[in-house]
Amino acid sequence: MFARIAPRYDFLNHLLSLNVDRYWRRKSVTLAAAQPDAQILDVCCGTGDLAIEFAHRLGPNGRVTGTDFVAPMLELFRAKVAGTALEHKLNISQADTLALPFADESFNLTSVAFGIRNVADLERGLREMRRVLYPGGKAVILEFNDTHHPVFGPLFKLYFSKILPRLGALISRDSRAYTYLPDSVGKFPPRPAFLKLMEQSGFSNCHVHSMTFGVVSCFIGTKP
Ligand SMILES: C[S@@+](CC[C@H](N)C(=O)[O-])C[C@H]1O[C@@H](n2cnc3c(N)ncnc32)[C@H](O)[C@@H]1O
Numbered sequence: 001m002f003a004r005i006a007p008r009y010d011f012l013n014h015l016l017s018l019n020v021d022r023y024w025r026r027k028s029v030t031l032a033a034a035q036p037d038a039q040i041l042d043v044c045c046g047t048g049d050l051a052i053e054f055a056h057r058l059g060p061n062g063r064v065t066g067t068d069f070v071a072p073m074l075e076l077f078r079a080k081v082a083g084t085a086l087e088h089k090l091n092i093s094q095a096d097t098l099a100l101p102f103a104d105e106s107f108n109l110t111s112v113a114f115g116i117r118n119v120a121d122l123e124r125g126l127r128e129m130r131r132v133l134y135p136g137g138k139a140v141i142l143e144f145n146d147t148h149h150p151v152f153g154p155l156f157k158l159y160f161s162k163i164l165p166r167l168g169a170l171i172s173r174d175s176r177a178y179t180y181l182p183d184s185v186g187k188f189p190p191r192p193a194f195l196k197l198m199e200q201s202g203f204s205n206c207h208v209h210s211m212t213f214g215v216v217s218c219f220i221g222t223k224p
Contacts, residue, residue, distance in 0.1 A: 001180065002046070005172045006072035010047050012171055012178075016164055022049075024142060024211055025113055028218045029053045031209055032140045037061040038108040041132060043097040043125075044068055044115025048077030048090075050142070054111070055081075055089040065107075067095035068115075097125045102132045109133070113142040117188045126201035133223040139203060140220050143194075144185040147214035156215055160185070191217055 002009070013021050028050070034040060036059030042051040045066030054064045068074055074092055081087050095101050097112075097119050110129040119125035129139045147153045160182045168178025189197060191208050194217075198206040203221025210217055 001174070001177050002070040003072045005174050005177045006047070006070065006076055008172045009073070010049070010076070012168060013049075015171070016167060016178075020212060024216050024218075025050045025053045027209075027211060028111070028113065028140055028142045029057055031218050031220060032109060032111065032138065034058065034062070034109050039106070040064045040109045040111065041100075041102070041107040041129075042066045042111045042113075043095075043100070043129060044112050044118065045077065045092075046070075046073045046113075046115070048080060048092070050111055050113040051077070051090060051092075052081065052086060055086045058089055063089055063091065065091040065093065065102075067093055067097070067100065069094060069096045097128060100128045100132055104131050105134045106132045107134065108137050109140065110137070111140040111142075114144065116141055117143055117184050122189075123197060123201050126198060126203070130202045130223050135223055137223050138220055139198075139223075140218065141198075142216065142218050143188060145188065145191060145210075145214060145217045146186065149213040152213035152215075156213070191219075194219060 040054050042064060045051050045068045048066050051064045051066040066077060071094060074094060077092055081090055098121060110133055116125055147156055165178045169175045195206045195208060198221045204224045206221040208217050208219050
């Protein structure tokens with residue numbers, strides 16, 4: 001599915017979120033508070049927008065590795081940064097989040113934006129993100145959540161389940177992808193359950209920062 005929608009993925013992200021997705025990624029990078037020389041792994045990186053945001057904030061010795069298992073998404077990521085000053089701070093490689101090809105304790109921070117929901121085995125994905133962290137390293141997870149805001153909640157549900165799938169289908173020419181989005185968000189655990197799952201997966205000091213009336217959450221946990 002992601003291979004099919006890749007060419008229109010960025011355009012649709014910005015259009016369907018009215019560009020607020022840029023703010024969500026920027027805010028998550030601020031919350032992550034990575035050191036300038038951090039070694040960061042961004043899994044399910046897609047076309048690389050979160051990895052790029054991290055790379056902008058790192059010093060000359062910081063590096064971001066972006067991994068995804070869909071080659072057309074990674075091609076778009078490569079094309080975006082080719083020839084720019086960020087290129088030397090980024091490694092881009094094809095990998096499954098459920099079996100990351102990195103040794104234990106290789107990174108200071110692992111991140112994922114709008115990707116963990118898609119990983120077939122949530123706990124295994126989280127455990128992989130933890131495994132490759134140094135002790136004291138952080139995982140930063142940005143994801144949609146069902147919002148129960150009294151005013152914005154019903155409006156958001158209407159937009160997400162009725163308007164977004166139609167607009168998405170029209171522009172991406174893929175009738176399933178943008179029906180999958182609200183379906184998969186509906187199946188994603190509520191905030192307290194996801195925080196519990198992070199703890200079960202070996203993270204401590206797990207907490208969540210809610211954005212845009214609870215539509216999006218940034219979860220942060222530390223590897224003890
Ligand atoms: C909604 S996109 C998010 C992309 C990007 N992080 C962003 O913020 O726009 C989800 C991505 O997760 C990837 N993905 C899903 N399951 C994966 C897995 N098990 N291993 C690697 N990538 C995966 C998909 O290929 C897709 O590119």
